Amino acid sequence: MAAQACIKELKRLLGDERCLAEPGRLLSYECDALTHFKSMPSAVVLPESTDEVQQVVRICARHEVPFTPRGAGTGLSGGAVPAEGGVLIECSRMRRVLEVDVENRIARVEPGVINAHLSQQVAEHGLAYAPDPSSQTVCTLGGNVAENSGGPHCLKHGATTNHILALRMVMPDGEVVELGTPVAGAAGLDLRGVVLGSEGTLGIVTEITCRLVPVPECIETLLAPFDSMGAACTAVSRIVAAGIIPAALEALDERTIAAVEASVYRAGYPDDAAAVILVELDGHPARVEAEREQIHAIFRDMGALSIETARDPEHAEQLWKGRKGAFGAMGRLAPDLYVQDAVVPRSKLPEVLPEIGRICDGLGLKLANVFHAGEGNLHPNISYDGRDAAEVEKVVQAGQQIIELCLSVGGVLSGEHGIGLEKQGFMKLMFSDDDLESMARVRAAFNPTGILNPGKILPTPRACVEVKPVHRLPGVDAS
Amino acid sequence: MTEVFSNTDELLRAALGADAVYVVTEGDAPGALPTPTIVVAPASAEQVAEAVRVATDAGVGIVPVGGDTAPRRSRNEDFPCVALSLERMSGVVEHAVEDLVFTAQAGLVLTEAQAAIAAHGHRVPLAPPLAARATLGGIVACSAEGPTRNAYGSVRDQVLGIQVVHGDGRISRAGGRVVKNVTGYDLCRLYTGSRGVLGVITELTLRLRPIEPAACRLAWRFPRIEDAWNAGMTLRRDIPALYGLHAARGTATDGISGEGAALVATLRGPEAFVEALGASCWEHDLGAASQEVLQPDAVPAIIGPVSALDAWLRVCVLPADGGRLLTTLAQRIGDDADLVLDVLGGVCDVTHEDPGFLDPVDETALGADLEPLCAQVDRPGDPGFHLRRLHLFPSTRPGGVNVMQALMRSLDPAGVLNPGRYEVAP
Numbered sequence: 001m002a003a004q005a006c007i008k009e010l011k012r013l014l015g016d017e018r019c020l021a022e023p024g025r026l027l028s029y030e031c032d033a034l035t036h037f038k039s040m041p042s043a044v045v046l047p048e049s050t051d052e053v054q055q056v057v058r059i060c061a062r063h064e065v066p067f068t069p070r071g072a073g074t075g076l077s078g079g080a081v082p083a084e085g086g087v088l089i090e091c092s093r094m095r096r097v098l099e100v101d102v103e104n105r106i107a108r109v110e111p112g113v114i115n116a117h118l119s120q121q122v123a124e125h126g127l128a129y130a131p132d133p134s135s136q137t138v139c140t141l142g143g144n145v146a147e148n149s150g151g152p153h154c155l156k157h158g159a160t161t162n163h164i165l166a167l168r169m170v171m172p173d174g175e176v177v178e179l180g181t182p183v184a185g186a187a188g189l190d191l192r193g194v195v196l197g198s199e200g201t202l203g204i205v206t207e208i209t210c211r212l213v214p215v216p217e218c219i220e221t222l223l224a225p226f227d228s229m230g231a232a233c234t235a236v237s238r239i240v241a242a243g244i245i246p247a248a249l250e251a252l253d254e255r256t257i258a259a260v261e262a263s264v265y266r267a268g269y270p271d272d273a274a275a276v277i278l279v280e281l282d283g284h285p286a287r288v289e290a291e292r293e294q295i296h297a298i299f300r301d302m303g304a305l306s307i308e309t310a311r312d313p314e315h316a317e318q319l320w321k322g323r324k325g326a327f328g329a330m331g332r333l334a335p336d337l338y339v340q341d342a343v344v345p346r347s348k349l350p351e352v353l354p355e356i357g358r359i360c361d362g363l364g365l366k367l368a369n370v371f372h373a374g375e376g377n378l379h380p381n382i383s384y385d386g387r388d389a390a391e392v393e394k395v396v397q398a399g400q401q402i403i404e405l406c407l408s409v410g411g412v413l414s415g416e417h418g419i420g421l422e423k424q425g426f427m428k429l430m431f432s433d434d435d436l437e438s439m440a441r442v443r444a445a446f447n448p449t450g451i452l453n454p455g456k457i458l459p460t461p462r463a464c465v466e467v468k469p470v471h472r473l474p475g476v477d478a479s
Numbered sequence: 480m481t482e483v484f485s486n487t488d489e490l491l492r493a494a495l496g497a498d499a500v501y502v503v504t505e506g507d508a509p510g511a512l513p514t515p516t517i518v519v520a521p522a523s524a525e526q527v528a529e530a531v532r533v534a535t536d537a538g539v540g541i542v543p544v545g546g547d548t549a550p551r552r553s554r555n556e557d558f559p560c561v562a563l564s565l566e567r568m569s570g571v572v573e574h575a576v577e578d579l580v581f582t583a584q585a586g587l588v589l590t591e592a593q594a595a596i597a598a599h600g601h602r603v604p605l606a607p608p609l610a611a612r613a614t615l616g617g618i619v620a621c622s623a624e625g626p627t628r629n630a631y632g633s634v635r636d637q638v639l640g641i642q643v644v645h646g647d648g649r650i651s652r653a654g655g656r657v658v659k660n661v662t663g664y665d666l667c668r669l670y671t672g673s674r675g676v677l678g679v680i681t682e683l684t685l686r687l688r689p690i691e692p693a694a695c696r697l698a699w700r701f702p703r704i705e706d707a708w709n710a711g712m713t714l715r716r717d718i719p720a721l722y723g724l725h726a727a728r729g730t731a732t733d734g735i736s737g738e739g740a741a742l743v744a745t746l747r748g749p750e751a752f753v754e755a756l757g758a759s760c761w762e763h764d765l766g767a768a769s770q771e772v773l774q775p776d777a778v779p780a781i782i783g784p785v786s787a788l789d790a791w792l793r794v795c796v797l798p799a800d801g802g803r804l805l806t807t808l809a810q811r812i813g814d815d816a817d818l819v820l821d822v823l824g825g826v827c828d829v830t831h832e833d834p835g836f837l838d839p840v841d842e843t844a845l846g847a848d849l850e851p852l853c854a855q856v857d858r859p860g861d862p863g864f865h866l867r868r869l870h871l872f873p874s875t876r877p878g879g880v881n882v883m884q885a886l887m888r889s890l891d892p893a894g895v896l897n898p899g900r901y902e903v904a905p
């Protein structure tokens with residue numbers, strides 16, 4: 001009843017076109033890009049301003065109906081899955097670039113602006129927005145803030161949190177707050193910092209002030225195939241240990257190469273290599289040249305089968321097309337794809353990758369690796385058929401064993417996809433009860449009733465309302 | 480010493496051992512606390528937790544102290560406090576050389592950390608005020624920024640993992656020992672700059688950077704600092720790869736030939752890059768009275784971290800507002816203070832040989848001039864100023880004061896940690 005009364009008020013505020021409540025129109029909102037977790041909202045609202053978000057939040061709070069913010073729904077951990085019967089606040093209609101301050105290299109945008117569009121809009125000023133998640137042509141900056149999204153170029157330029165200076169946010173009780181400042185030396189606690197990556201559980205961001213960076217004077221893309229992944233990873237470690245921080249330092253394994261080369265993302269990777277390393281150097285031409293020479297020497301020393309330099313921007317784009325399209329290309333291998341996301345100390349890559357291979361081989365699963373090697377951010381991808389319950393069970397087992405392996409060498413649960421619903425059950429493997437208690441208290445300081453995006457991140461019921469996934473991977477504790 | 484304090488002294492000795500507690504009876508007490516002051520120096524996070532519990536039970540506050548480079552600034556000077564010194568927690572836990580990651584106890588002095596890792600060609604990318612005695616924990620607790628900020632990011636950007644002891648004696652960790660991590664809430668950033676009100680920092684994992692193989696500094700002289708800043712903005716626009724760029728006047732320009740104000744560009748990187756970048760800078764016609772290449776080992780005051788707190792005002796603005804800031808400072812403070820303006824970051828340090836140099840300044844008028852610039856103002860050596868500045872510019876004050884207070888209540892329920900630090904009106 002509360003939900004119905006709430007929807008009635010929301011429809012009065014936004015009209016039928018911006019308050020969707022008919023079951024057929026809600027279907028596409030029941031999950032994000034991690035389709036294992038599904039939950040049907042009672043309504044989806046499409047506000048167009050901070051004021052409208054504030055009013056929506058106040059209506060939901062008054063009726064005690066849980067609500068969840070959503071960007072483009074490209075998240076990979078279930079962070080934007082609505083609470084069962086709750087309201088989903090879709091921010092995609094808030095897509096204006098409000099201000100570009102060229103001299104100070106700052107942009108103020110609404111949360112529905114698509115990541116890649118911002119760089120396109122400021123390109124005429126010789127500027128760009130640096131974080132570039134693989135979904136950058138569709139994902140929104142609001143979603144990037146919620147997930148603290150990464151991307152291949154995080155290695156040198158940092159993740160989303162390094163590029164967000166200030167936020168306007170609607171609190172769970174409807175209060176509008178300004179967090180952070182574009183000016184250095186802000187007073188008080190860094191509330192902006194804790195909101196970044198909080199998966200929409202602390203507030204709904206309605207305005208974002210971003211840092212822009214000058215487009216590099218020179219960009220050079222290198223491709224080096226190796227006959228073993230171990231040699232490729234050791235080369236990566238040596239590059240960083242030599243004091244070189246490339247813009248990007250990515251790795252693809254044999255199965256990924258084969259999938260990419262057989263797909264529309266074909267990049268011209270050599271099909272006889274066990275691994276390829278993709279490097280991007282950027283900056284002053286003299287720096288790029290000096291670093292390129294050092295990297296060539298390391299690659300030669302580590303037995304690279306060849307070293308290819310992109311001839312021109314089009315060739316570089318082609319080499320990147322394979323990397324960025326790798327997940328899509330894996331659709332050829334099986335109907336479903338489980339994308340794991342974990343981080344290990346970079347030096348542990350040569351030890352961990354073969355072990356992950358053994359885990360998947362032991363379970364008879366198809367594994368393909370494509371990952372941010374420079375940061376030790378692994379993406380073991382397991383292709384499977386979701387209609388086969390036994391195979392799903394094996395995927396779950398593999399996922400858990402991979403996580404346990406990564407934690408055992410000093411790694412963490414997620415480098416860029418977040419915890420969401422997917423990894424709540426693993427949080428206790430990494431954190432003590434006291435660690436989690438501190439996180440719960442921080443969340444409660446922002447979101448005391450737990451009405452905002454309930455049931456995410458923390459493993460035990462710490463919120464008033466919990467999500468019950470319609471279909472969850474067995475063994476993953478999402479309660 | 481009051482009866483309450485005497486009792487606390489005994490309780491702390493009983494809980495932590497006699498060697499962990501001493502009393503400073505005269506001179507400068509840690510944390511700028513009034514003498515006599517009880518100092519408790521735990522040797523582990525567990526002992527910090529025990530000290531916090533004892534203090535809470537005794538109704539006494541805890542002021543965490545690292546290198547004692549940031550005086551306690553509290554409105555509530557009457558709240559009895561003991562100093563909690565991290566001096567016995569200064570060990571290196573791990574230097575993961577290949578991963579460029581460093582873990583140490585919070586009481587480790589930065590210069591000792593730098594010495595420990597320099598042999599591997601690494602550095603901790605921090606350059607706080609009073610760097611010679613600043614500790615890692617203190618730098619992080621105060622988010623003590625310095626001239627490396629533009630090249631490597633803020634203090635918050637360097638903290639990968641953290642252990643803290645909260646006001647209820649719980650020990651908790653956040654983050655990890657890897658360079659990329661979105662596992663749970665980013666409490667590392669929250670604790671960084673929290674000035675000890677959410678927890679006593681006991682251990683840190685920091686990102687390291689390679690020591691750049693070559694460095695060079697170029698200097699130009701101009702009649703006025705406004706001219707130096709203008710020239711700096713030209714370089715900022717044309718040459719994005721600069722490591723540092725500072726405009727200055729006064730004694731901060733000592734060591735640079737000529738007179739007047741100066742602009743100094745710092746270049747770091749591979750040798751060929753530094754040479755090429757230096758040539759690009761050199762070819763720019765900036766309209767300077769003179770220009771020179773500084774000796775490699777000359778570190779002029781202009782780009783060094785602040786070395787005295789007594790007479791230091793820091794004003795931060797957007798980089799393009801640097802010129803307006805200089806005009807305001809000239810009008811309100813006069814021309815005899817030393818100025819160093821970080822052209823890339825918009826951070827201006829104002830120092831003077833007379834610690835009372837701001838006494839005659841009309842703070843209200845200064846605030847009215849700075850508010851349109853969205854300036855952030857701090858005067859680290861002045862007890863009380865930090866609190867006042869939160870009220871100085873109400874329209875630009877960071878929001879969420881209620882959340883800040885809720886956070887403090889939830890992580891320090893008895894209000895025992897650095898009491899009075901953020902007692903701000905909603």
